[in-house]
Amino acid sequence: MSDKRDMTGSNQGAATNAMWGxxxxxxxxxxMREINASIPFDxxxxxxxxxxxxAHVAMLGAAGIVAVEDVETISAGLDAVAAEYEAxxxxxxxxxxxxxxxxxxxxxxxxxxxxxxxxxxxxxNDQVATDFRLWVRDAFAQMDEGLAALxxxxxxxxxxxxxxxxxxxxxxxxxxxxxxxxxxxxYYEMFRRDRARLAxxxxxxxxxxxxxxxxxxxxxxIDRDATAHALGFDRPTxxxxxxxxxxxxxxxxxxxCSSTALHLSRLAEELILWASQPFGFIRLPDSxxxxxxxxxxxxxxxxxxxxxxxxGRVIGALTxxxxxxxxxxxxxxxxxxxxxxxxxxxxxxxxLSVAAMTGMIAGATFNTARMRAAAELGYAxxxxxxxxxxxxxxxxxxxxxxxxxxxxxxxxxxxxxxDQLPLADLQAIDARIGESxxxxxxxxASVAARASYGGTAPxxxxxxxxxxxxALGMEE
Numbered sequence: 001m002s003d004k005r006d007m008t009g010s011n012q013g014a015a016t017n018a019m020w021g022x023x024x025x026x027x028x029x030x031x032m033r034e035i036n037a038s039i040p041f042d043x044x045x046x047x048x049x050x051x052x053x054x055a056h057v058a059m060l061g062a063a064g065i066v067a068v069e070d071v072e073t074i075s076a077g078l079d080a081v082a083a084e085y086e087a088x089x090x091x092x093x094x095x096x097x098x099x100x101x102x103x104x105x106x107x108x109x110x111x112x113x114x115x116x117x118x119x120x121x122x123x124x125n126d127q128v129a130t131d132f133r134l135w136v137r138d139a140f141a142q143m144d145e146g147l148a149a150l151x152x153x154x155x156x157x158x159x160x161x162x163x164x165x166x167x168x169x170x171x172x173x174x175x176x177x178x179x180x181x182x183x184x185x186x187y188y189e190m191f192r193r194d195r196a197r198l199a200x201x202x203x204x205x206x207x208x209x210x211x212x213x214x215x216x217x218x219x220x221x222i223d224r225d226a227t228a229h230a231l232g233f234d235r236p237t238x239x240x241x242x243x244x245x246x247x248x249x250x251x252x253x254x255x256x257c258s259s260t261a262l263h264l265s266r267l268a269e270e271l272i273l274w275a276s277q278p279f280g281f282i283r284l285p286d287s288x289x290x291x292x293x294x295x296x297x298x299x300x301x302x303x304x305x306x307x308x309x310x311x312g313r314v315i316g317a318l319t320x321x322x323x324x325x326x327x328x329x330x331x332x333x334x335x336x337x338x339x340x341x342x343x344x345x346x347x348x349x350x351x352l353s354v355a356a357m358t359g360m361i362a363g364a365t366f367n368t369a370r371m372r373a374a375a376e377l378g379y380a381x382x383x384x385x386x387x388x389x390x391x392x393x394x395x396x397x398x399x400x401x402x403x404x405x406x407x408x409x410x411x412x413x414x415x416x417x418x419d420q421l422p423l424a425d426l427q428a429i430d431a432r433i434g435e436s437x438x439x440x441x442x443x444x445a446s447v448a449a450r451a452s453y454g455g456t457a458p459x460x461x462x463x464x465x466x467x468x469x470x471a472l473g474m475e476e
Contacts, residue, residue: 038098038337043090044344045099048134050082052127053103055230056210057118059223066117074118077111078103100124100131121220122213125244125332129209132340134231136253139347140202146354147191147198147260152472153361154191158184159465163458165443166281166371167378174378177443180366182456185464190263192471197256205249208233212240215331245331247321247339254318257346261311264353268308271360275301280370285363288356303360307353314349317342372443376417379408381446385418388440393432403430417441 054075061071081103096102108115161180168178208228211218217240224236237243274281288303320342324335382404389400406429411418419441426433439445451457454464469475 033094036097036334037094038340039090039092039094039096039102041341041344042099043092043102044340045131045135046085046090046103047082048131048138049099049103049127050078050085052130052134052210052227052231053118054078055227056122058230059226060117060120062226063221063223065120065220065222070114070117073111073114074107077107077115080110081106098124098128100127121211121218121222123215123244125214126209126212126240129212129244130231132247132343133205133207133209133233133249136249136343137202137206137232139253139343140198140256143257143260143347143350143354144195144198146351146358147195148472150354150358150361151188151191151195151468152474153358154184154188155465155468155472155474157361157364157366158182158188158461159469161366161368162461162465164366164368164371165375165447166368167375167380168456174374174380176383176450177375177380177446178450178456179447179458179461180368180371181458181461181465184361185461185468187263187267188468191260194256194260194263197259201249201252201256203234205252206232206234207237207243208235209237209243211236212243215241215244241331245328245333245336247325247336250339250343251318251321251325253343254314254321254346257350258311258315258318260350261314261353264357265308265311267357268304271304271364272301272308275299275304279374281367281374283365283367284360287363288360303356307356310349310353314346317346375443379411379418381418381441381443382408384440384446384449385437388437389430389432392434392436393430395430395432403433 057066057071057074057078060066061068066074084106090099090102093102096105104115104118107118158181161184164180165177166180166183167174168176168183208224208231210227210231211222211224228234228236271282271284273279275284284299284301284304286299289299289301321339324338328335385407386397386400386404389395389403390397393400395403407418407421407426410425410429411421414421419438423433423435423438426437440449447456447458449457451460454460
């Protein structure tokens, strides 16, 4: 009986070892080491970690909590660590788990036990929250700069094409003629609102968690206003529990990224359509296109397609962090270690996408003749005919709509534009149509008539371009 028990135990042990295998051959401890380590991704925070640590130790010295000479030693040591990181990158020692322990351990190697004073009145919880806020704040600024460059490209091209006529679409069907400049300014407005959301979110998140400690604050006589102001925050956070346990500032950033990604994707989709042979509206720069591996005639809008594709990953990053955070009780939980990868990925994807779109807009060649021809052949001035019948002939709009439909059908059957129909044919449809109708039927007349504020008339477009240039600081 005892032999059987021993054999069973031995077999169970072998089975247990077999369960881990491969890189986890050491069993649960190997798994814990790897799942717990965040250094592969949070090393991106090293600049923010160094800056926050220097502000913290300076405050400790000013408050008389740490001796001045120790503050000087620690600060100089942190500068030395930063210089090493700058020159050689951040080493990945998984036993040191994250950037915070990595930096503190290296500091101790350089300056000795005095390094331990750096963590006085500080927890990794408020340290992480502060570093991450600093990183996200920088990301806000970088994204805003990128969008401003994209806006400048859009405004420049809009000014060049304030009078270039193209079809305006609804349901991807030719609707009314517009100008290319007007179309490009629509995206300028979308990105203007995206930048406004960035600015709003940045103001809201600019509070400093440092000094909240693990969750309850600290018993040391620290000066949280001093560290907040030293790091460029507007104020310290008002509640220590909230400060270390929420990541809504990161969610705000990801929402801003997602909103912008949607607009980038829409613009990318239009460029892809316009670059296709059936449209032929645009030629994208060679530097942001590729050829086919088998079809030599093709020029593929790969950069635009990737911008469109990246939007899904960005939105996925937002969803990922929302799901991570949705069920967490106060205060900190290890789940929150997963807050950084989606933010880092989204920021990187957005930087690439915005830069690629800026290059495509700036370097594109527009086939304005093809655009004009498409507007003329798509019966885009049908609404102008209906409006003329209402204004000049006093016909109710519903009746005018019916008359216009008959005129479009006739022009379509002959393969000509509305303004090419003889007057006699128009009068055969309705005798109230007079010679003056032709002044309303050309695409030029159509766009010129849309002179309401924000309309597509070239003069309106030029006014909007001038206003946008002023807003962007592009005035000559």
